[in-house]
Amino acid sequence: MGNETSGHPHQRSVQARWDGGLRAVVTAGEFEMIVDEPESVPGGTGKGPQPTEVLLASVASCFTIAMAYSANKRGIELGDLDVEATGTYDGPRFSKIRVEVRATSPEGEELAKLMKVAERVCYVTRTLTTNPEVEIVAV
Structure with missing residues (x-):
């Protein structure tokens, strides 16, 4: 990568x-x-x-790719997969981003385990959960 x-x-x-x-x-x-x-x-x-939709698209697409990558690496057959990211506005920011995962397979506990693995490899959600420093400079 x-x-x-x-x-x-x-x-x-x-x-x-x-x-x-x-x-x-x-x-x-x-x-x-x-x-x-x-x-x-x-x-x-x-x-x-909109910029906020691009942010949510980054979350949803990265998590989708992380799910596919993690499933492939573990030899898990991934069925239809849809990931939806929804942001809750709190003034000029999102106070919460909810990621919903729908998959035809795997299901249940196996899906939950795969989601945990995907959380570890998804750059976008990991970045957002660690409050990165944002530096704005004129060059």
Whole structure:
């Protein structure tokens, strides 16, 4: 798993460029994504998900991948898998993020064990549960 970018080991960067209104174009590796606010917000054009939705998408997608990785590593057959991340707003932040996992297999205790393993390997949920330092600087 490559965790290097720009010659800095163990770092990952993405860039966001203002694109007018309340829209940003985010470059992540070879991919671009538009992040925007809905048209109901003055300046929003609804051309992409909101930043908070991108955060929740990071949680849901990373946990999904962690489940698949963990199941594969343990030789567990993973059936249909859906992961939903829901944020509860508390002012200008989420006070809680709930991750719901639905799988056709494994079930019950085996699913619970697999979820615990996935919790250990999911970079996004591990990062959020450890309150990382956020440093904002002008360069």
